[in-house]
Amino acid sequence: MKRILRAFFRVFFIALLIGMLLIGGVVAGGLFGIFGDDSSFDISALNLNFTSAVYYTDSAGQTHELERLYESQNRIWADISKVPKYMQDAIVSIEDERFYKHNGVDIPRTLKATLTYVFKGSSSFGGSTITQQLVKNMTEDKQIDPSRKVREMWRALSLERKFSKQQILELYLNTIYLANNCNGVEAAANKYFGKDVSQLTLAQCASIAGITQYPALYDPLVNPDKNIEKQHIVLKKMLSLGKITQAEYDAACSEKLSFLNKSVKENQAQSYFVDQLINDILKDLEKQKGYSSAFAEKLLYNGGLKIYATIDPAVQKAMEDVFENSANFPKVSGNPKPQAAMVVLDPYTGAIKGTVGGIGEKSADRVLNRASMSLRQPGSSIKPLSVYAPAIERGLISPSSLVLDAPIDIAGWKPSNYYSGYKGTVTARNALEQSMNTPAVRVLQEVGVDYSFQFVTKKLGITSLVESETRDDGKAYTDKGLSPLALGGLTDGVCATEMAAAYAPFVNSGLYYPPYSYTRVVDSGGKTILEHKVKPMVAMSEETAFLVNSMLNSVVERGTGTAAKLSSGMPAGGKTGTTDDQNDRWFVGFTPYYVGVVWYGYDQPKSLEFLAYHPCMPVWKKVMEQINKPLPVKEFTVPRGISKVSICTSSGKRATGFCNEAGTAINEYFKSADIPAAYCNAHTEAGINATPEVSSAPNELPGGAAQETPPPNPPAGTSPTGKPGIININPAPVATPVSIPTAPPKAGDNIIHLD
Ligand SMILES: [Zn+2]
Structure with a gap:
C-alpha cells in the first residue's frame, strides 16, 4: 500500500515538474520572443475586438468618428478614459493585482494554480491574469486542459508585446461578462445603476467589479446580499493594496446601493446607413478579395478596420426624425401597416448621404432596408427615365412638342389615365406635369422599346429590369415593352437607391x-483594402439633362408634384409614381444639392x-427643407447649348405677335440646334385659324435663360418646314380642332400619329 502511494506521488511530482518546465519554457519564450509570433493568433481572427470604426467627413473636409461596429451583443463600448479610476483599480485589485507588473503571465500565481490543479484535480485551472482572461474571451478557447492553458499563456505574452496595458485593460473592461446579459462595464452601469460608467461611485464600481468572478452568484438583481458581500471584499482588497484610503473605504462601505433593472440602451440599433455600409463592404470583400462570407464578417467586425463612409450625419438625422414620427405618415387601420423608405444622395458623386428603410424607431441591426433591398413597381416615376429623357436625347421631342392624350389600342392593350377621359393635344411638358399615360406610350413608341430599355439599364444603372427570362412558373417575362417602360409595371420593380442614382x-x-x-476601408495595419473610385458615365447630353430637369421642375411648380414644392424657394424637380393597382407610391425628386427618393x-x-393624399411628397418635403436649409438657394445651371424661345402651343412653331394676342405663346427651352425655324401660321391677322386645344399651357418657365419676345408678325421667308427634333408635327395649319375625348387621332392632325 505504501509503495503504491509512493509511486502515485512520484508520478504526480514528475507531472508537476513537467508542468513547471513547460510554463517556464513558455514564459522564457514569451519574454525572449524565441517562439516568434503565434501565427494562428492573428488579430483578424480574434473573436472580439479590435473593433472597426466608421468615419465620416464633414463639409470642411475634417474626418470624425461616427461609431464603432459591434456584432449584436449587449455591449456598449466605453473608452478607457471614460472608465473611472475606481473601476479600473477595483477590477485590477480583485482579478489580477500584479497586472501592471507581469508580462501577461503571473508566474508565482501560475505555479500555485498548477499545484492546485495537479493535487486537487480542480476543474478550473485558475490563476489567469487579466490578459489571459482576455485571450480566453477573444478566442473562446474555453476548454480546460494544460495544453490549452499553455497556449493561452503564450498568446497572453504575445498580446502584451503588441498592446499597452491600457489597451488590454480597455478591451477587458469592455468584454467581461457581468450577468443579466451585460457585456462590459458600460452595459452593467446602465443596467444596475441607470448611469454612464463615468458617473459611478466607488461603491458602485466595486459592486460591478465583484460580479465578474462568478456572475450567477454575484448577480446584483438575483442575489443583492451576495453582491454586497463581494463588494466589501473588493473594497478591502483595494484598501490593502493602497488603491483607496481608509476614509474612502469607510464611505463606500456605508453607501447604500439600490440596484435597478434598467433596460440597457443596448447598442442602440445602428442606423440604416450603417446597415447598408456593412452589407456593401461585406459584398465587396467577398467579390473583390475573394473572402468567404464568414471571414469577411470577422474581418469587418473584429479587424480594427477604419471605414470612411459617405454619410452626412445631419442628413441621416433629418431623415430619421421624419421617419421615426408616425404622425408624418397616413393613419392606417389594421395590421401590418404600410411601410416607407427614403434615400438621399449627392447627385454630383453618387455618394449616399442618408438612408432610412422603414417607419418608426429602428430596433435591431441589419434589418430590411426597403430603400436598398426592396424592388417595387415604380409606376409613372419611370417615365422621365424611360420615355422623356431618351426621346429628348434622340432628338425626337422638345418640351413644347405636341403630343396626343387620346384613347389608344395596341393589340387590345388600352392604357388609360389616372384621371377620367383624355386631354387631347398637349405639350410634352404638360403631359409629364400631369403624368398623362397615353402620351407617354405614344412617345415611347417613337423612341422604341429597345432604345428605352438600353437607356434605362445601361445609361441610368437600373439593374433590376428583366430583358427576357423564363421563370420557374414556365412563363416568359420581359420589361422590354411599352407597358413596363411607359407606365412602370415591371416584372420585379426597382429599388429606391437605384432610382435616386x-x-x-x-x-x-x-x-x-x-x-x-x-x-x-483601411485595415489595422493602415493598408487600404477597399476603395470606391468615383467614375462618372455620360448618360445623356447636358442639354437633354437640363430639359428633363426643367420639365420635372414644372411637375413640382404646377403639376402632380406641387405638394413637394419647397417653401424656401429652393428650386426642385421631381416625379410622382403610382402604380395601376395602387400598391406603390413614389416621389423621386431633387434640388440643386440632393436627389431624394x-x-x-x-x-x-x-x-x-x-x-386621401400622396404620402411621399410631404415626407420628401420635410426632409428636403431641413437638409437644404443650410445651403444657399441657387438655380439649376442652364447649359450653353440651351435657348429659350417663344413658341405657339397651338402649332408647336415659333410664336408670332398674333399667337401672343391669342394667348398661346409660351417661352420654352430648346436645344439650340432644335429650335423650330418655322413661325406659326395658325394665328393670323385675320384671326385665329382652327386651333387644337391645349391644356393648361404655362406662360412662364422657371430658370434663368433670357426670354424671347415674340416678333410682332411672322418674318418673311420663313421655312415652312419644322426643325428636326420634333416628331410628326405637321407644319401645315391645323385644319380641324381635335375633339376631346372621343376623337382618335386622324391623319393630318397636328399631333403624333402612333396607332
Ligand atoms: Zn400660333
Missing part, C-alpha cells in the same frame, strides 16, 4: 454615378386606394 444625371449635366456608401407601400403589396 438614375435621376441624378438630370441635376448633374447628364453624368451618371453609381450610388455608393463608402470611399475607403421616397417610397410608400405595404411589404406584401396591397392596394393603397384608400389614401
Whole structure:
C-alpha cells in the first residue's frame, strides 16, 4: 500500500515538474520572443475586438468618428478614459493585482494554480491574469486542459508585446461578462445603476467589479446580499493594496446601493446607413478579395478596420426624425401597416448621404432596408427615365412638342389615365406635369422599346429590369415593352437607391454615378483594402439633362408634384409614381444639392386606394427643407447649348405677335440646334385659324435663360418646314380642332400619329 502511494506521488511530482518546465519554457519564450509570433493568433481572427470604426467627413473636409461596429451583443463600448479610476483599480485589485507588473503571465500565481490543479484535480485551472482572461474571451478557447492553458499563456505574452496595458485593460473592461446579459462595464452601469460608467461611485464600481468572478452568484438583481458581500471584499482588497484610503473605504462601505433593472440602451440599433455600409463592404470583400462570407464578417467586425463612409450625419438625422414620427405618415387601420423608405444622395458623386428603410424607431441591426433591398413597381416615376429623357436625347421631342392624350389600342392593350377621359393635344411638358399615360406610350413608341430599355439599364444603372427570362412558373417575362417602360409595371420593380442614382444625371449635366456608401476601408495595419473610385458615365447630353430637369421642375411648380414644392424657394424637380393597382407610391425628386427618393407601400403589396393624399411628397418635403436649409438657394445651371424661345402651343412653331394676342405663346427651352425655324401660321391677322386645344399651357418657365419676345408678325421667308427634333408635327395649319375625348387621332392632325 505504501509503495503504491509512493509511486502515485512520484508520478504526480514528475507531472508537476513537467508542468513547471513547460510554463517556464513558455514564459522564457514569451519574454525572449524565441517562439516568434503565434501565427494562428492573428488579430483578424480574434473573436472580439479590435473593433472597426466608421468615419465620416464633414463639409470642411475634417474626418470624425461616427461609431464603432459591434456584432449584436449587449455591449456598449466605453473608452478607457471614460472608465473611472475606481473601476479600473477595483477590477485590477480583485482579478489580477500584479497586472501592471507581469508580462501577461503571473508566474508565482501560475505555479500555485498548477499545484492546485495537479493535487486537487480542480476543474478550473485558475490563476489567469487579466490578459489571459482576455485571450480566453477573444478566442473562446474555453476548454480546460494544460495544453490549452499553455497556449493561452503564450498568446497572453504575445498580446502584451503588441498592446499597452491600457489597451488590454480597455478591451477587458469592455468584454467581461457581468450577468443579466451585460457585456462590459458600460452595459452593467446602465443596467444596475441607470448611469454612464463615468458617473459611478466607488461603491458602485466595486459592486460591478465583484460580479465578474462568478456572475450567477454575484448577480446584483438575483442575489443583492451576495453582491454586497463581494463588494466589501473588493473594497478591502483595494484598501490593502493602497488603491483607496481608509476614509474612502469607510464611505463606500456605508453607501447604500439600490440596484435597478434598467433596460440597457443596448447598442442602440445602428442606423440604416450603417446597415447598408456593412452589407456593401461585406459584398465587396467577398467579390473583390475573394473572402468567404464568414471571414469577411470577422474581418469587418473584429479587424480594427477604419471605414470612411459617405454619410452626412445631419442628413441621416433629418431623415430619421421624419421617419421615426408616425404622425408624418397616413393613419392606417389594421395590421401590418404600410411601410416607407427614403434615400438621399449627392447627385454630383453618387455618394449616399442618408438612408432610412422603414417607419418608426429602428430596433435591431441589419434589418430590411426597403430603400436598398426592396424592388417595387415604380409606376409613372419611370417615365422621365424611360420615355422623356431618351426621346429628348434622340432628338425626337422638345418640351413644347405636341403630343396626343387620346384613347389608344395596341393589340387590345388600352392604357388609360389616372384621371377620367383624355386631354387631347398637349405639350410634352404638360403631359409629364400631369403624368398623362397615353402620351407617354405614344412617345415611347417613337423612341422604341429597345432604345428605352438600353437607356434605362445601361445609361441610368437600373439593374433590376428583366430583358427576357423564363421563370420557374414556365412563363416568359420581359420589361422590354411599352407597358413596363411607359407606365412602370415591371416584372420585379426597382429599388429606391437605384432610382435616386438614375435621376441624378438630370441635376448633374447628364453624368451618371453609381450610388455608393463608402470611399475607403483601411485595415489595422493602415493598408487600404477597399476603395470606391468615383467614375462618372455620360448618360445623356447636358442639354437633354437640363430639359428633363426643367420639365420635372414644372411637375413640382404646377403639376402632380406641387405638394413637394419647397417653401424656401429652393428650386426642385421631381416625379410622382403610382402604380395601376395602387400598391406603390413614389416621389423621386431633387434640388440643386440632393436627389431624394421616397417610397410608400405595404411589404406584401396591397392596394393603397384608400389614401386621401400622396404620402411621399410631404415626407420628401420635410426632409428636403431641413437638409437644404443650410445651403444657399441657387438655380439649376442652364447649359450653353440651351435657348429659350417663344413658341405657339397651338402649332408647336415659333410664336408670332398674333399667337401672343391669342394667348398661346409660351417661352420654352430648346436645344439650340432644335429650335423650330418655322413661325406659326395658325394665328393670323385675320384671326385665329382652327386651333387644337391645349391644356393648361404655362406662360412662364422657371430658370434663368433670357426670354424671347415674340416678333410682332411672322418674318418673311420663313421655312415652312419644322426643325428636326420634333416628331410628326405637321407644319401645315391645323385644319380641324381635335375633339376631346372621343376623337382618335386622324391623319393630318397636328399631333403624333402612333396607332
Ligand atoms: Zn400660333
